Amino acid sequence: xxxxxxxxxxxxxxxxxxxxxxxxxxxxxxxxxxxxxxxxxxxxxxxxxxxxxxxxxxxxxxxxxxxxxxxxxxxxxxxxxxxxxxxxxxxxxxxxxxxxxxxxxxxxxxxxxxxxxxxxxxxxxxxxxxxxxxxxxxxxxxxxxxxxxxxxxxxxxxxxxxxxxxxxxxxxxxxxxxxxxxxxxxxxxxxxxxxxxxxxxxxxxxxxxxxxxxxxxxxxxxxxxxxxxxxxxxxxxxxxxxxxxxxxxxxxxxxxxxxxxxxxxxxxxxxxxxxxxxxxxxxxxxxxxxxxxxxxxxxxxxxxxxxxxxxxxxxxxxxxxxxxxxxxxxxxxxxxxxxxxxxxxxxxxxxxxxxxxxxxxxxx
Amino acid sequence: xxxxxxxxxxxxxxxxxxxxxxxxxxxxxxxxxxxxxxxxxxxxxxxxxxxxxxxxxxxxxxxxxxxxxxxxxxxxxxxxxxxxxxxxxxxxxxxxxxxxxxxxxxxxxxxxxxxxxxxxxxxxxxxxxxxxxxxxxxxxxxxxxxxxxxxxxxxxxxxxxxxxxxxxxxxxxxxxxxxxxxxxxxxxxxxxxxxxxxxxxxxxxxxxxxxxxxxxxxxxxxxxxxxxxxxxxxxxxxxxxxxxxxxxxxxxxxxxxxxxxxxxxxxxxxxxxxxxxxxxxxxxxxxxxxxxxxxxxxxxxxxxxxxxxxxxxxxxxxxxxxxxxxxxxxxxxxxxxxxxxxxxxxxxxxxxxxx
Numbered sequence: 001x002x003x004x005x006x007x008x009x010x011x012x013x014x015x016x017x018x019x020x021x022x023x024x025x026x027x028x029x030x031x032x033x034x035x036x037x038x039x040x041x042x043x044x045x046x047x048x049x050x051x052x053x054x055x056x057x058x059x060x061x062x063x064x065x066x067x068x069x070x071x072x073x074x075x076x077x078x079x080x081x082x083x084x085x086x087x088x089x090x091x092x093x094x095x096x097x098x099x100x101x102x103x104x105x106x107x108x109x110x111x112x113x114x115x116x117x118x119x120x121x122x123x124x125x126x127x128x129x130x131x132x133x134x135x136x137x138x139x140x141x142x143x144x145x146x147x148x149x150x151x152x153x154x155x156x157x158x159x160x161x162x163x164x165x166x167x168x169x170x171x172x173x174x175x176x177x178x179x180x181x182x183x184x185x186x187x188x189x190x191x192x193x194x195x196x197x198x199x200x201x202x203x204x205x206x207x208x209x210x211x212x213x214x215x216x217x218x219x220x221x222x223x224x225x226x227x228x229x230x231x232x233x234x235x236x237x238x239x240x241x242x243x244x245x246x247x248x249x250x251x252x253x254x255x256x257x258x259x260x261x262x263x264x265x266x267x268x269x270x271x272x273x274x275x276x277x278x279x280x281x282x283x284x285x286x287x288x289x290x291x292x293x294x295x296x297x298x299x300x301x302x303x304x305x306x307x308x309x310x311x312x313x314x315x316x317x318x319x320x321x322x323x324x325x326x327x328x329x330x331x332x333x334x335x336x337x338x339x340x341x342x343x344x345x346x347x348x349x350x351x352x353x354x355x356x357x358x359x360x361x362x363x364x
Numbered sequence: 365x366x367x368x369x370x371x372x373x374x375x376x377x378x379x380x381x382x383x384x385x386x387x388x389x390x391x392x393x394x395x396x397x398x399x400x401x402x403x404x405x406x407x408x409x410x411x412x413x414x415x416x417x418x419x420x421x422x423x424x425x426x427x428x429x430x431x432x433x434x435x436x437x438x439x440x441x442x443x444x445x446x447x448x449x450x451x452x453x454x455x456x457x458x459x460x461x462x463x464x465x466x467x468x469x470x471x472x473x474x475x476x477x478x479x480x481x482x483x484x485x486x487x488x489x490x491x492x493x494x495x496x497x498x499x500x501x502x503x504x505x506x507x508x509x510x511x512x513x514x515x516x517x518x519x520x521x522x523x524x525x526x527x528x529x530x531x532x533x534x535x536x537x538x539x540x541x542x543x544x545x546x547x548x549x550x551x552x553x554x555x556x557x558x559x560x561x562x563x564x565x566x567x568x569x570x571x572x573x574x575x576x577x578x579x580x581x582x583x584x585x586x587x588x589x590x591x592x593x594x595x596x597x598x599x600x601x602x603x604x605x606x607x608x609x610x611x612x613x614x615x616x617x618x619x620x621x622x623x624x625x626x627x628x629x630x631x632x633x634x635x636x637x638x639x640x641x642x643x644x645x646x647x648x649x650x651x652x653x654x655x656x657x658x659x660x661x662x663x664x665x666x667x668x669x670x671x672x673x674x675x676x677x678x679x680x681x682x683x684x685x686x687x688x689x690x691x692x693x694x695x696x697x698x699x700x701x702x703x704x705x706x707x708x709x710x711x712x713x714x715x716x717x718x719x
Contacts, residue, residue: 043683073676075683079635080628081669084426088673091422103540103634165530165540196526351536364531 033069034096034275036060037089039082040074041101042199048224048243049198049261050074053100053123055244056263063268067275078103086111090118096274098267099123101198102167108132119279121270123263124169126350128281135266135284136169137292140176140349141317142259144324145295145310146240147180147190149256150218152306153238154181157188160211162221162228164198166363168352170222175356176324177220182358184309191216192361199224205231212237218256229255245296258296265291285346288318325349330357369706380704387700391693398688404679413689416674417667425557429628430666431659433458435565436620437644438651438658439572444496444613445648446576447588449606453499453514454617455641456521457492461621463525464491466632469545470533480549485622492618493611495521500610504603522637529632541633551627559627564619569655576655585609617641650697668693 044054054072061070071092076085082104089097090111096119099108105125112120112132120132128134150159159181163170178190191214193207208219208228212235219232220240229239229246233254239246241258266286273279286292295314298307316322325344329337332355338344353363372379396406417427437454444451465488468480475483495517502508528542535543553559576582587595588605596602620640625632643665651657672686 071677073673073683077635077638079633079638080429081638084670085673087422087426088416088677091420092677106544106631167540196530 033066034271035089035092035094036068036070036271037086037092037094037097038070038072039076039085039089039097039099039104040072041076041078041104042224043074046199046224047226047249050100050224052243052261053098053263056261056265056267057098059264060267060271063264064271064275068271076104080107083107083110086120087114090115095119096121096271096279102169105134119270119274121267126283128283130281133270133282133284135270135282135286137261137266138285138287139169139259139261139293140172140324141287142293142295143173143176144180145314146220146257146259147177148184148310148313149298149302149306150177150220150238150240151181151183151185151188153256153302154185154188154218156215156217157185158214158216159188159190159218159220160208160214160216160232161190161192162204162207162211162219162223163192163194164222164224165196166194166353168350171355171363172349172352173222174359175352178356178358179324184306188358190220190359192355192359194361195223201225201227204228208232226250241296247296247299253299253301256299256302260294260296262291262294288314331355332357332359332361366711368709368711369702370709372705372707383700383703384697387696388693390696390700394692394696395689398685398692402681402685404681404685409675409679409681409689412674412678413671414667415671416678417671421556423670425555427663427666427670428558428562430670431662432559432561432565433620433624433638433640434643434647434665435658435662436568436623437617437640438647438662439565439568439644439655440496440613440616440620441641441644442648442651442653442655442658443572443576443585443609443616445589446585446653447606447609449500449503449609449613450511451496451499451514451610451613452511452645453496453517453641454613454620454644455637455639456514456518457495457614457617458621458641459518459521459525459636460495460614461488461492461618462625462632462636463521463528464488464618465622465625466528466533466542466545469549470542477546477548480546481551481626484545484549484626485619488622488625489615489618492621493615496610496612496614496617497607500607500614503610504606518641525632525636529634529636533632535631541631544630545626549626550630551623553627559623561623561627564623566659568616568619569659573655581605581608617644620644646694646698649701 038057040050040053042050044051057070071089071094073085076082078101086097086108098121100123102124105122105127108120108122109127109129109132112129116131118131122132122134124136125134161174161177163174174190174192181188181190191211193211195203195207197203204223204225205227208231211219212232218238218240219228221228221242226246226249229241230250232239233252239255241247241255243261244258245260246258247253247255266284328340331337337354355361355363392410399406399409416423418424437458440454441451465484468484468487472483499510499513499517502513503510529540533542535541551559551561584600584605587600588602592602647658647661647665651661668690675681675686676683
């Protein structure tokens with residue numbers, strides 16, 4: 001047994017070197033397409049977060065045609081394996097790499113420091129480098145609008161929210177959603193359950209069921225699958241989608257609305273800049289004006305008057321005459337966090353670690 | 365006709381060599397069928413996997429980096445298995461090691477910087493030993509089934525680690541992890557991505573081989589595993605040895621975690637439960653508990669992971685195919701072991717005799 005394994009390994013090693021020498025590829029041909037690496041934390045089959053990123057990738061492929069060649073890497077764990085995957089992508093000739101989840105951040109920076117000629121794009125983090133950008137969108141604005149609809153449609157005033165992690169991104173979304181709900185339904189509360197995972201269909205569903213058991217009649221979510229929404233619909237309650245248009249995917253009008261991403265609108269100009277040689281590192285936080293975020297079509301079950309109200313608010317955001325975290329704010333212990341007339345800075349929004357009044361739950 | 369398995373009186377060399385080779389061929393054949401269904405060329409796929417794991421200096425380095433914690437976890441599990449103590453808890457003991465070193469790096473700021481790494485290593489190893497020792501004591505004193513305790517402790521420790529990096533020890537700015545260790549306390553790299561942890565692992569292989577095969581204690585452990593009652597009659601203390609072996613097993617799994625976090629991740633973060641402890645069980649089993657053979661097995665297991673990148677990258681296969689192939693390669697290899705220990709007898713039924 002032991003000897004044969006030694007033999008086996010020798011054969012494996014020998015053949016690997018043979019393979020290595022047999023096919024040395026030359027990626028620097030004059031008209032060869034530029035290779036673009038894309039790393040997803042889950043599979044685009046989730047109909048959620050990675051699905052929407054892949055929609056962006058597809059838009060990018062359609063836009064550039066044979067000028068680029070995309071290499072997709074799905075289900076890449078958020079640990080040091082991601083560093084290996086990135087280096088393998090560079091080995092394949094990728095000139096620009098997108099990675100779509102938070103915990104790739106440090107590993108991407110490690111690789112970026114090693115390969116100054118490759119462009120790196122990290123979604124949802126805060127680290128950057130001369131050749132590494134971070135990008136995200138002001139999703140909290142869409143959360144506010146979806147919160148308005150949830151507040152208007154909830155009979156009990158009890159809304160449930162399945163949250164992934166207590167990161168500022170998720171906390172900010174919950175706060176914006178709650179402010180939106182209470183703007184139309186001042187007594188509404190939003191109860192938060194943490195799953196401590198982005199992607200776990202079973203756990204996401206169980207968390208939604210727990211909220212429904214407590215009497216919540218609208219379920220919102222910051223998760224990667226449609227399971228929380230489906231759990232609500234099976235109980236005959238309402239759901240608020242996320243990432244993709246859940247109403248179209250599930251085919252049920254009780255999905256009232258879905259805040260959605262449009263990643264292609266960021267990826268296309270970045271790849272164009274890489275092709276043109278004008279790429280520059282940045283920290284990008286896109287909004288409505290560049291259509292990085294938007295609301296899905298609103299369900300016909302929502303009264304037209306309410307739809308008009310939401311659209312009016314959206315115009316205020318678009319015209320910069322109003323934003324979600326402007327004005328007086330109290331946290332859910334009753335302490336005043338911001339005085340009337342003040343506007344919260346991007347920095348404070350990006351590090352938010354407290355809940356507004358009306359949220360039932362704890363950030364810690 | 366009936367089929368019966370009969371224990372072999374002696375292990376034939378021929379069988380010992382043939383079985384793994386045939387198992388491997390069966391593995392490749394099974395994989396080829398699955399690949400055929402996905403319209404992929406099996407030879408091309410296996411070639412891409414091998415190249416993906418060993419095909420360049422960079423790829424070889426990544427495979428070795430993966431093999432280091434796998435080897436240590438294999439050694440850890442192997443010691444416990446020697447006594448037929450089924451330690452399924454290397455995963456938790458590994459995470460415990462990471463918690464230990466992170467605790468030092470985060471809060472023992474009174475230490476001079478040069479001492480952070482050595483003290484961190486010691487505390488991490490002790491944490492692993494403690495976590496391994498608990499099921500050891502439970503088994504020795506009260507005969508509590510170790511498979512359950514070690515397995516369940518994994519979930520407790522991983523859950524606690526999650527609580528630490530998401531809540532208690534979370535770095536500001538919403539990081540899902542602690543603040544990184546100070547750079548002076550990182551375990552240095554020695555060849556590209558390969559870090560000094562490889563010395564710890566290889567040294568431990570030699571030490572364990574010596575202890576297990578050349579010392580009285582190693583002999584006692586073996587005896588307990590082979591025949592507990594005989595060992596007891598010889599005056600070997602079962603209780604003491606179970607506890608000692610589990611302390612050592614936990615310490616080595618803890619060391620695996622300590623080394624990987626000091627050299628690769630530099631923090632306690634999401635993804636700390638990467639499954640090395642569970643893969644260690646397979647490594648221990650496939651290596652026949654031999655430390656030297658474990659080196660080769662852990663490289664193969666590491667290659668199975670690093671090589672699967674190529675499936676998506678080169679061949680456009682779905683990511684799940686990697687896991688399917690990994691499983692298909694392992695099952696016949698593990699199952700093949702039974703033909704080394706046992707021989708198969710085909711017995712014709714004698715109908716005329718029955719009734």
